Each structure stands twice: as C-alpha cells, then as structure tokens.
Amino acid sequence: xxxxxFRSFIRSMGVKIGLGFLFLAGLVSLLIGRQFLDRQAxxxxxxxxxQRVDLERHARFHPDEIGLVLYYAQFALVNQxxxxxxxxxxxxxxxxxxxxxxxxxxxxxxxxxxxxxxxxLLLGNIDFSFVLIYLFPLLIIxxxxxxxxxxRENGTWRMVAVQSRNLLxxxxxxxxxxxxxxxxxxxxxxGLAVVVLGIPLDGPFFLFAGTSVGxxxxxxxxxxxxxxxHRPSGTxxxxxxxxxxxxxxxxxxxxxxxxxxxxxxxxxxxxxxxxRKGYHEKWDMPKEPTVAKFYAHYPQFRPFxxxxxxxxxxxxxAMQQMGDDESARESGELRQKLQQREAVSHAFGLLxxxxxxxxxxxxxxxxxxxxxxxFLDETTRFHERLRLYFYPKIFSNYPVKAExxxxxxxxxxxxCSPIRAGYVLLPPMLFGLLFGGLGWLNFRxxxxxx
Amino acid sequence: xxxxxxxxxxRHVWHTVFRNRAVFWLFGLVGLxxxxxxxxxxxxxxxxxxxxxxxxxxxxxxxxxxxDKHPHRMAHYGHFAFRRPSPxxxxxxxxDRFLGNAIYLEAHKQNTVNFSExxxxxxxxxxxxLSIAMLLQLLLPLLIFFLGAGSIAADxxxxxxxxxxxxxxxxxxLLLGNSLGLFMxxxxxxxxxxxxxxxxxxxxQSGAPSVDEVIRFGLLIGFYGLYLALCCVVAVLxxxxxxxTKTALVSLIGLWLMTTIVLPRASQALGTYVYGLPxxxxxxxxxxxxxxxxxxxxxPDDPHYKSLKDSLITAYGVKTTDELPFNYSGYVxxxxxxxxxxxxxxxxxxxxxxxxxxxxxxxATAFLNxxxxxxxxxxxxxxxxxxxxxxxxxxxxxxxxxxxQKMNELQMHHIPNKKLGPTEKAYSIDRKYWQDVPDFTxxxxxxxxxxPAEWVSVVAFGAWLLLLTFLVHRxxxxxxxx
Numbered sequence: 001x002x003x004x005x006f007r008s009f010i011r012s013m014g015v016k017i018g019l020g021f022l023f024l025a026g027l028v029s030l031l032i033g034r035q036f037l038d039r040q041a042x043x044x045x046x047x048x049x050x051q052r053v054d055l056e057r058h059a060r061f062h063p064d065e066i067g068l069v070l071y072y073a074q075f076a077l078v079n080q081x082x083x084x085x086x087x088x089x090x091x092x093x094x095x096x097x098x099x100x101x102x103x104x105x106x107x108x109x110x111x112x113x114x115x116x117x118x119x120x121l122l123l124g125n126i127d128f129s130f131v132l133i134y135l136f137p138l139l140i141i142x143x144x145x146x147x148x149x150x151x152r153e154n155g156t157w158r159m160v161a162v163q164s165r166n167l168l169x170x171x172x173x174x175x176x177x178x179x180x181x182x183x184x185x186x187x188x189x190x191g192l193a194v195v196v197l198g199i200p201l202d203g204p205f206f207l208f209a210g211t212s213v214g215x216x217x218x219x220x221x222x223x224x225x226x227x228x229x230h231r232p233s234g235t236x237x238x239x240x241x242x243x244x245x246x247x248x249x250x251x252x253x254x255x256x257x258x259x260x261x262x263x264x265x266x267x268x269x270x271x272x273x274x275x276r277k278g279y280h281e282k283w284d285m286p287k288e289p290t291v292a293k294f295y296a297h298y299p300q301f302r303p304f305x306x307x308x309x310x311x312x313x314x315x316x317x318a319m320q321q322m323g324d325d326e327s328a329r330e331s332g333e334l335r336q337k338l339q340q341r342e343a344v345s346h347a348f349g350l351l352x353x354x355x356x357x358x359x360x361x362x363x364x365x366x367x368x369x370x371x372x373x374x375f376l377d378e379t380t381r382f383h384e385r386l387r388l389y390f391y392p393k394i395f396s397n398y399p400v401k402a403e404x405x406x407x408x409x410x411x412x413x414x415x416c417s418p419i420r421a422g423y424v425l426l427p428p429m430l431f432g433l434l435f436g437g438l439g440w441l442n443f444r445x446x447x448x449x450x
Numbered sequence: 451x452x453x454x455x456x457x458x459x460x461r462h463v464w465h466t467v468f469r470n471r472a473v474f475w476l477f478g479l480v481g482l483x484x485x486x487x488x489x490x491x492x493x494x495x496x497x498x499x500x501x502x503x504x505x506x507x508x509x510x511x512x513x514x515x516x517x518d519k520h521p522h523r524m525a526h527y528g529h530f531a532f533r534r535p536s537p538x539x540x541x542x543x544x545x546d547r548f549l550g551n552a553i554y555l556e557a558h559k560q561n562t563v564n565f566s567e568x569x570x571x572x573x574x575x576x577x578x579x580l581s582i583a584m585l586l587q588l589l590l591p592l593l594i595f596f597l598g599a600g601s602i603a604a605d606x607x608x609x610x611x612x613x614x615x616x617x618x619x620x621x622x623x624l625l626l627g628n629s630l631g632l633f634m635x636x637x638x639x640x641x642x643x644x645x646x647x648x649x650x651x652x653x654x655q656s657g658a659p660s661v662d663e664v665i666r667f668g669l670l671i672g673f674y675g676l677y678l679a680l681c682c683v684v685a686v687l688x689x690x691x692x693x694x695t696k697t698a699l700v701s702l703i704g705l706w707l708m709t710t711i712v713l714p715r716a717s718q719a720l721g722t723y724v725y726g727l728p729x730x731x732x733x734x735x736x737x738x739x740x741x742x743x744x745x746x747x748x749x750p751d752d753p754h755y756k757s758l759k760d761s762l763i764t765a766y767g768v769k770t771t772d773e774l775p776f777n778y779s780g781y782v783x784x785x786x787x788x789x790x791x792x793x794x795x796x797x798x799x800x801x802x803x804x805x806x807x808x809x810x811x812x813x814a815t816a817f818l819n820x821x822x823x824x825x826x827x828x829x830x831x832x833x834x835x836x837x838x839x840x841x842x843x844x845x846x847x848x849x850x851x852x853x854x855q856k857m858n859e860l861q862m863h864h865i866p867n868k869k870l871g872p873t874e875k876a877y878s879i880d881r882k883y884w885q886d887v888p889d890f891t892x893x894x895x896x897x898x899x900x901x902p903a904e905w906v907s908v909v910a911f912g913a914w915l916l917l918l919t920f921l922v923h924r925x926x927x928x929x930x931x932x
Binding site for chain 2: 025028031032035039042043046047050053054061072090091094095096098100108111112113114115116117118119120121122123124125126130134135138142146233234237238241242245248249250252253254255256257258259260261264265266268269270272273276277280281283284308309310311338341342345346354355358359362368369372
C-alpha cells in the first residue's frame with residue numbers, strides 16, 4: 001500500500017517540479033555558502049599579509065619611537081568562521097568577522113563597520129537556512145494542502161473510506177509518504193553540504209540537521225492539523241499560506257519592531273560621544289591627575305612615574321585609556337542591552353518555530369548576535385592583552401628594532417560556548433507533536449464524515 | 451452602457467467579497483498589524499530622533515567648550531555626524547536599519563558609518579521590517595489575490611459565465627468590471643493605511659511639510675494606487691485564464707511567492723555572485739599603497755614632500771622651513787589631507803560602482819517584477835534608499851575635509867614655525883576660532899534628484915501598465931466561456 005501511495009504521489013508532474021525547484025534552490029544556497037566561506041578565508045589571508053607588511057613599515061618609518069609605532073600599528077583578531085556558517089550566514093554578513101585595532105582607545109574602534117552593500121543586506125541571502133525556513137514549508141504546503149480534500153472534492157474519498165480497513169492508518173500513510181520524500185530531499189541537501197562546504201561531522205552539525213528535521217516536522221504537523229479540519233482545498237491553501245505569512249513575515253517582523261522600541265540603544269551614541277571627550281579633554285588638563293587615574297587603573301606601572309616633558313607617550317596612552325575608562329559605564333549598558341535583546345529573542349523563539357529555527361541555526365553556525373557579542377568581548381580581552389604587553393615597552397622606550405614585530409601575528413577567536421541540545425531540539429519536536437496530535441484527534445472524531 | 455455594466459460587475463464583486471465573514475477577519479488582522487506597525491514605528495522614530503538630536507547637540511557643545519589650544523588638536527577632536535531619520539521613514543523604513551547611524555569626522559581619516567540597527571540585532575532582523583509600506587507591498591497584493599482568484603473562475607465553474615456572456619456582456623467589460631470591483635475592495639484597505647501614514651508623516655514634521663515633502667507623499671500615493679490596480683488586473687486575468695478557482699488561487703500564490711520572496715533575493719544573489727567586493731583590508735591596503743605612491747606625509751623620507759620642501763625653500767628664498775612666513779607642518783598636513791582625501795574618494799567611488807554593478811540584476815528584474823519596482827521607488831521617495839545614504843556620507847566627508855583644512859589653515863597662519871623644546875608649553879590659538887566652524891547639518895536630496903535616479907523603476911511601472919492593457923485587450927479576444 002505504502003509503495004503504491006508513494007508511486008502515485010511521485011508520478012505527479014507538480015511534485016516533480018516542486019522537488020526539482022527546491023533541489024535547485026538548495027544547490028544555489030550551497031554555492032552561495034561556498035562563496036561566503038571562501039570570502040571569509042580570503043579576508044583572513046588578506047589581513048594576515050597586511051599586518052605583517054604594515055608592522056614592518058611602521059617599524060621602519062619610526063625606528064626610535066615605539067610609542068609612535070604603536071600609534072599606527074594595528075593588530076587583528078579574526079572571529080573564526082566554522083564551515084556550518086556557510087549554511088546559515090546569519091549576521092555574519094552585517095558584522096565584520098575581523099577586528100583590527102590599535103592599542104589606543106578601544107571604544108572608538110570596536111564598532112567599526114564592515115564594507116558591505118546594504119542592498120544585499122536588505123534583500124537577504126539565499127543561504128541554506130533561507131531555503132529551509134522559507135521554501136521548505138511552501139513545498140510541504142503544496143504537497144499536502146489538497147492531499148485529502150481533493151479526494152473528497154473528486155468524490156474518490158468515499159471509495160477509499162469504504163475500501164480501507166484502517167482509514168486512519170491510510171491517512172497517516174498519505175502524510176508519511178510525503179514526509180519521507182521531503183526529509184529525503186533535506187538529507188540529500190545536507191549530505192551535499194558536507195561535501196561542498198567541507199563540514200566536519202561533529203555535534204553542531206548533527207544538531208543543525210536535527211533542528212532542520214524538527215522544523216520540517218512542525219510544518220507537517222501544521223499541515224496535518226489543517227487537513228483534519230475538513231475544509232475545501234482552496235480554504236486549506238489560504239489558511240496555510242496565511243499561517244506561513246504570520247510565522248515568517250508578520251510575527252518575526254513584529255517582534256523585531258517590539259525589540260527596537262523596547263530596547264533602544266542611545267547608549268551606542270552616548271559611548272562614542274563620551275569616549276571622545278574623555279580622551280581629548282585631557283590634553284587641556286594638567287598631566288598629574290590623568291596619570292594618577294591611569295596608575296589607579298594599572299598600579300603595576302607606577303614605577304614609571306610622571307615624565308616632565310610637554311609631550312610624552314606615557315601621558316598620551318594614559319589619556320587614550322581615559323577615553324575608555326570614562327565611557328565604560330555607557331559601554332557596559334550597551335553590552336547589557338544587546339544581551340537582553342539576544343535573550344528576549346530566544347525566549348520568543350520558544351513560542352514561534354520559525355524564529356527558533358533561525359536563531360538556533362545561527363547559534364550553531366556561530367553567526368548570530370550571541371557569537372558577535374562574545375567576539376566583541378574577546379576583542380576587549382585581546383586589546384587588553386596588547387596594552388599590557390606594550391605599555392611597559394612604550395614607557396621605557398624599548399628599542400623598536402629589538403621588538404620581534406613578525407611575532408605579532410593575527411590571532412583567532414574560536415567560540416566555544418556550550419550548546420544545549422535539549423533547548424535546541426525540544427521546542428520544534430513539541431510543536432510537531434502538538435499539531436500532529438490535534439490533527440489526529442480531529443481525524444478520529446470526524447473520520448467518517450464524508 | 452459600457453460603464454454601467456462595468457460598474458454593475460464591480461458592485462457584484464464588492465458584495466461577494468464582503469458577504470464572506472472571513473474577509474472581515476482578514477481585514478481586521480491587517481488593520482491590527484498596521485496599528486501596531488504605526489505605533490511601534492512612531493515610538494522608535496521618536497526615540498531615535500531624540501537621541502540623535504541630543505547627542506548631535508552634545509557633540510557640538512563639547513566642540514565649542516574646548517579651551518585655547520593647538521588647531522591640530524582640534525582637527526583630531528573632530529565632530530560627529532548622526533544620520534537623521536527622514537519623516538517618511540515612518541512609512542517605509544527601506545534600508546534604514548541596515549545603514550550606519552553615526553560617523554566620527556576627524557583629520558586624516560575617513561571613518562566608517564557605525565551603529566546600524568542591523569549590527570545590533572539578532573537574526574530576527576532578517577525576517578523583514580514591519581511597516582505600513584511592507585503591508586501595502588506584500589500583504590495587500592496577496593489579499594487581492596486571495597479575493598480575486600475566484601472572480602471569473604468561480605463564474606466559469608458554476609456556469610454563470612456562460613449566462614453573462616450570452617446576455618451580451620463583453621469580455622473587456624467582464625475583465626475591467628471585475629478588476630474595478632477588486633480595486634474598490636483594495637481601496638478599503640489602501641485608503642485607511644495611507645491615512646495612517648499621512649498622520650504619522652505629519653506628526654514627524656517640525657512645522658508644515660515642505661513642498662518637496664508633499665510631492666514625495668503625493669507620488670507615493672500615486673505609485674501605490676497604480677500598484678494596487680496592477681495587482682487587481684493580474685488577479686482577474688489569471689482567474690479568467692484558469693479552469694477552476696483552485697488553479698487560479700494556486701497560480702496566484704505561486705506568482706506572489708516568486709515575485710516577493712524568491713526573485714528579489716535570487717537576482718541580488720546573482721549580482722553578488724558575479725561581482726565580488728574587496729575585503730576591508732584589501733580596500734584599505736589599496737588606499738595606503740596609492741598614498742605611498744603619491745606622497746605619504748607620515749613617511750619621513752617621502753620624495754613628494756622632499757621636493758615640496760625644496761621648492762618652497764627656493765620660492766621663498768630661505769635656508770630652512772623654519773624661516774617660512776607660515777607654519778610649515780600646517781602646510782604639509784594640508785597637502786597630505788588633500789592627497790589622501792582625493793585618493794580615498796576615488797577608491798570609495800570605485801566601491802560604490804561595484805555596489806551598483808551588484809544591484810543591477812535586481813534593478814533590471816523590476817521589468818519582470820513590479821514588486822521590486824515599487825519597493826525601490828518607495829524607498830527612494832521615503833529617503834531611505836542607498837542614494838540618500840551615500841548623499842549623507844558625502845556631506846559628512848565634505849564637512850570633515852573642510853574642518854580639517856580649516857584647522858590646517860589656522861595652524862599655517864597662527865602657529866609659529868619655531869620648534870619648541872621638550873619642556874616648553876605647546877602653542878595654542880584662541881578658542882574663538884572654534885565658532886568659525888559651523889555645526890554639521892545634512893540637507894536631504896530633493897525629489898527632483900531622487901526620481902531621475904529611479905528612472906528604471908518608473909519606466910518598469912510604465913511598461914507594466916502597457917503590458918497589462920495589451921493583455922486585457924488580447925484576452926478579451928481569446929478567452930472562452932468554458
């Protein structure tokens with residue numbers, strides 16, 4: 001029976017076209033993912049080469065003043081892009097994956113934007129997560145919206161109902177065949193992705209696949225439930241497309257809008273204005289209080305004292321430090337607000353499967369806001385390490401030539417935040433079961449309403 | 451006679467639609483969403499505007515409160531430019547969320563415009579923006595497709611189509627009458643939503659709206675009206691060509707998905723795939739390389755500045771630069787600023803050209819896809835498109851350049867040439883000069899500059915109207931009752 005059902009389903013022209021289209025979209029998404037990963041790799045190579053050349057040049061131009069070399073010298077930190085990010089580009093196209101900072105005030109450099117074409121950002125990527133989240137449901141809807149209602153409309157359902165010993169089982173098989181076809185397509189695409197993008201078969205990948213399967217199950221659950229309402233095919237189509245619209249356009253956009261107005265970020269502007277003043281106003285003040293504040297922050301440098309020249313690098317970097325120190329409160333508030341945004345989105349995601357899928361795929365692919373925030377935190381630590389390393393050298397005017405500049409290579413940040421499998425997988429499973437169960441009850445109740 | 455039949459048919463569509471209870475639910479839902487979009491849009495707009503205004507003033511106050519000091523210190527003190535949201539961004543935020551909001555303007559350095567809303571957002575941002583424009587561009591057409599799928603196909607299914615035709619109703623009347631009816635139904639949503647938009651737009655103005663603003667809003671009304679009409683005709687045509695309501699509905703939904711979800715992304719992805727962007731490092735390295743070639747004021751042995759120095763010494767008949775009648779390092783910095791700004795602008799323009807190349811596929815598909823034509827036009831008129839952004843950026847860069855050069859000029863004329871000893875007090879000039887630099891104010895583009903830049907979209911709109919007229923005409927001769 002199952003075999004027959006499968007053959008009659010797959011023989012339809014519409015089904016072949018739908019599967020072909022989605023397969024093609026999937027392939028395109030993999031190519032785009034490949035291009036994205038290549039670009040990320042090239043960016044890293046570029047910055048590695050540039051850092052070597054630039055450090056050498058600055059050292060050559062200013063052989064007697066290490067303070068001046070470090071005024072110019074930039075040090076890069078790369079946010080490692082896992083191969084999975086090729087499947088879910090997330091926010092990685094908005095936020096730079098490379099930070100290049102000098103040891104001067106960090107707040108003035110931390111949020112520097114990447115070069116990107118805003119039209120690309122506005123229209124969005126065709127990455128695998130788009131194909132999964134937007135297009136797979138449409139295929140599922142197309143495959144199932146008239147699966148039973150059409151038989152009813154053509155008058156064949158009565159015959160099926162009379163001839164079948166287990167009508168409920170028949171309905172289940174009807175859906176299972178479709179589920180199997182859709183899941184096979186999904187798994188084929190994921191298999192290809194492993195090859196094309198070189199994804200390691202590790203925990204995050206299997207969770208990624210699991211989340212994808214869960215999302216497909218949610219939609220099958222929804223379609224099953226709608227089919228159980230015993231409406232005409234046209235109504236089913238309208239109802240399902242409306243659900244799609246609400247889950248994929250209206251609710252996410254509405255929640256995003258809510259977050260923008262609930263958690264506005266005037267702190268961003270406050271930080272940037274404050275840090276400028278914090279640093280620059282020190283030029284017009286006596287040196288002693290500035291250096292005293294600096295020593296309060298870094299007591300270990302106290303032995304360097306206060307040089308009595310009009311300009312000296314110790315004072316200069318103390319002033320730069322004040323830009324960061326005096327805007328630290330605003331900067332902290334900004335960070336906190338961003339973390340709130342992230343937490344609230346995830347909380348909403350528990351209730352809305354489309355959000356959950358996108359956020360979790362991004363999280364697994366390390367391309368979400370969470371990863372970006374951890375990268376920013378690591379940038380702060382990286383910057384601090386640089387400062388602590390170079391401060392004593394600057395203050396003692398360490399010879400530029402004695403410093404091994406070629407040892408200052410580009411550093412990489414790999415995000416190792418823990419993954420909670422249950423949190424990732426349970427919500428879609430529960431949604432799938434809920435709607436599947438509701439559908440089941442409906443079918444049982446109205447099984448022989450022909 | 452013609453008109454009467456059409457009106458009769460239109461009224462019939464109207465009655466059929468509103469007899470359906472579900473329609474009220476759908477309209478109610480759209481109304482609710484629109485209300486929420488308006489309210490939250492207004493809240494964010496007000497917050498953004500307030501903080502932008504506050505910090506712009508604070509930055510200016512900080513600038514003016516600087517004491518007497520060396521002008522080059524002021525060149526580094528610099529200023530900020532914060533992007534103002536346009537009043538119509540309340541209606542259509544367009545690219546706003548993806549564009550940076552603040553740029554730090556200082557000597558020697560062209561900074562990036564930072565703090566875009568998207569950079570601070572979770573993956574949610576990518577699902578789109580909730581706004582009145584989004585409802586009108588996406589939801590209204592879909593609703594029209596839902597309601598219009600059965601307009602003629604249902605008559606065909608239940609046999610009334612044959613009756614109508616045998617009574618002498620022409621196909622042209624049938625198509626136009628049904629389209630008109632659908633259009634009236636669409637207006638019951640379009641009109642109130644535009645009224646909401648108008649209220650928001652008026653609330654966002656400080657004082658009466660300018661003529662330019664009024665023209666923008668008028669054009670928006672016109673284009674959205676045309677777009678609605680276009681959707682109605684498409685719905686009726688597809689319905690007339692389909693055997694059953696179900697096929698019409700499925701085709702229309704497919705059409706909607708292709709035009710609004712798949713095509714825009716696909717065409718843009720093609721552009722991005724074909725034309726790659728340089729990495730930020732590559733971009734900066736190329737600029738640095740050109741500056742080194744032309745003359746790097748930070749390189750002590752730079753040949754350009756060596757010859758500059760020699761020519762000055764000869765021209766003024768002095769032995770060292772210390773004897774020049776103006777401050778020599780101010781002169782060098784002015785020269786450096788000029789060279790580096792010109793090179794930066796040249797590279798930046800190449801980058802913009804690259805963006806344009808990436809965008810051209812999506813732009814061209816406006817001819818296949820009226821949704822994109824409307825989207826681009828709407829953003830442009832709302833002042834939330836890339837053109838307006840680039841204009842802001844250029845105004846900021848001009849301001850930055852003038853500020854830096856003004857400080858260099860002050861240095862040349864007011865700072866003595868003699869180098870100070872290591873413990874002598876630094877030179878400074880009177881703080882009254884800080885007031886000579888005006889505050890940064892951006893002037894938005896005029897509608898006369900915006901519209902020509904969007905000519906492709908306008909032409910695409912025209913082409914669509916012609917095409918549909920042609921199709922209606924042709925259909926009227928080809929269609930049959932069964």
